[in-house]
Amino acid sequence: MSKHQRTLSDTSIIQIRIFFRKYPALPYVLKWLCISLIIGALVGTTSAGFLQSLEWATNFRENHLWLIAFLPVAGFMVGLLYYYFGKDVEAGNNLLIENIHDPKDIIPFKMAPFVYLGTIITHFFGGSAGREGTALQMAGAISDQLTKPFRLDKSERKILIISAIAAGFGSVFGTPLAGAVFGLEVFLIGRIRYNAIFPAFASAILADWATNLWNVKHTHYHIDFIPKLELLPIVYSVLAGIVFGICAAVFSKSMHWASSLFKSKIHYPPLRPVIGGVLVAAAVFAMGTTRYIGLGIPVILESFEKQLPLYDFALKMIFTIVTLSAGFKGGEVTPLFFIGATLGSALALFIPLPFGLLAGMGFVAVFAGATNTPLACMLMGIELFGAECGIYVAIACVVSYLFSGNNSIYTKQKIGEAKNRRFENFNDKSFSDL
Numbered sequence: 001m002s003k004h005q006r007t008l009s010d011t012s013i014i015q016i017r018i019f020f021r022k023y024p025a026l027p028y029v030l031k032w033l034c035i036s037l038i039i040g041a042l043v044g045t046t047s048a049g050f051l052q053s054l055e056w057a058t059n060f061r062e063n064h065l066w067l068i069a070f071l072p073v074a075g076f077m078v079g080l081l082y083y084y085f086g087k088d089v090e091a092g093n094n095l096l097i098e099n100i101h102d103p104k105d106i107i108p109f110k111m112a113p114f115v116y117l118g119t120i121i122t123h124f125f126g127g128s129a130g131r132e133g134t135a136l137q138m139a140g141a142i143s144d145q146l147t148k149p150f151r152l153d154k155s156e157r158k159i160l161i162i163s164a165i166a167a168g169f170g171s172v173f174g175t176p177l178a179g180a181v182f183g184l185e186v187f188l189i190g191r192i193r194y195n196a197i198f199p200a201f202a203s204a205i206l207a208d209w210a211t212n213l214w215n216v217k218h219t220h221y222h223i224d225f226i227p228k229l230e231l232l233p234i235v236y237s238v239l240a241g242i243v244f245g246i247c248a249a250v251f252s253k254s255m256h257w258a259s260s261l262f263k264s265k266i267h268y269p270p271l272r273p274v275i276g277g278v279l280v281a282a283a284v285f286a287m288g289t290t291r292y293i294g295l296g297i298p299v300i301l302e303s304f305e306k307q308l309p310l311y312d313f314a315l316k317m318i319f320t321i322v323t324l325s326a327g328f329k330g331g332e333v334t335p336l337f338f339i340g341a342t343l344g345s346a347l348a349l350f351i352p353l354p355f356g357l358l359a360g361m362g363f364v365a366v367f368a369g370a371t372n373t374p375l376a377c378m379l380m381g382i383e384l385f386g387a388e389c390g391i392y393v394a395i396a397c398v399v400s401y402l403f404s405g406n407n408s409i410y411t412k413q414k415i416g417e418a419k420n421r422r423f424e425n426f427n428d429k430s431f432s433d434l
Contacts, residue, residue, distance in 0.1 A: 044210025075273025129330020139168030190417025241399025248369025276326020
């Protein structure tokens with residue numbers, strides 16, 4: 001290289017350094033945009049395939065109801081799979097949250113196929129479960145494999161897992177804004193990790209876009225009538241939020257109690273879903289309906305169209321608690337949507353608000369109380385039902401969050417900022433410590 005060429009090269013390097021000094025955020029943005037593009041493409045495509053598989057499994061089961069009789073056998077197979085090959089990934093969503101707090105080993109990739117297979121089997125044979133847990137675990141396991149190629153340190157790996165959660169949630173429900181905030185909010189109550197805000201939003205939006213490119217359709221909900229914002233409707237919304245918060249607390253406590261009961265009474269883990277499967281299958285055939293198993297999307301839609309009876313939400317809660325506590329795979333969130341929407345619709349018997357609005361409020365507010373993510377749930381309500389109901393949804397979510405108390409479906413969730421002074425002594429503890 002000639003002296004002139006060296007001079008030009010040195011000048012170019014100096015100019016680049018000056019440029020980056022003027023725009024210090026640019027390297028960060030470019031790096032995480034690159035990572036988010038990969039996360040979005042992989043997670044969005046995975047979510048699309050999962051949603052299609054879930055739809056097929058649900059339709060096949062509904063057309064061949066005799067399959068429900070084999071739910072105990074299916075549970076035994078899932079139990080064996082995790083007992084002998086998946087003990088290190090059995091913690092599921094709690095493993096993701098734990099790695100955000102204290103990153104250790106790379107999350108094993110096998111978590112993705114294991115939870116996918118376990119969830120499809122659960123729905124195929126008639127368990128009552130959701131899909132969020134599966135989407136988050138697949139997203140986390142896939143995305144965490146990028147840690148070594150991109151040479152991410154511990155702090156950056158936390159951001160990576162937050163982005164994966166945001167992408168999984170946003171793509172599986174078609175709510176990228178809620179997904180991003182959920183990823184930022186779920187692991188630490190009362191605080192948000194702002195250094196992950198760009199990767200979380202980029203990953204969630206790109207993952208949702210990738211899912212849509214596969215022509216996967218999400219469920220659409222509609223609230224027919226939203227009353228004018230006045231004092232009485234606000235008061236009624238607060239009352240409804242209190243009920244939703246209590247419901248969320250009951251669900252969380254019951255899940256932990258039932259899980260402990262299965263573990264204390266049945267020492268061989270693969271037998272737990274066998275017993276749970278027997279209970280669920282027997283109840284389905286005794287009642288003569290599949291209304292309370294699977295995702296329950298038709299019933300959720302029904303709650304927006306007419307006033308439903310009070311027992312719908314209670315029965316779905318029981319079916320879900322038995323299914324998931326016994327060791328079947330899936331998520332709690334879609335069942336929580338069912339529980340909240342049907343409870344809200346039924347509350348129209350006592351609270352003079354439109355049943356459709358109450359269903360929408362309950363849909364997100366019970367979820368907000370059970371996961372301690374009120375901001376994400378507000379955004380989800382706006383994304384799913386429209387901005388017109390935003391204030392009512394926000395009131396219900398905030399009140400539910402407060403009245404759900406010190407409870408969560410995620411045991412590794414930590415309290416960064418107490419909800420009120422009563423809980424200040426619990427700061428920086430996880431729910432497994434309480």
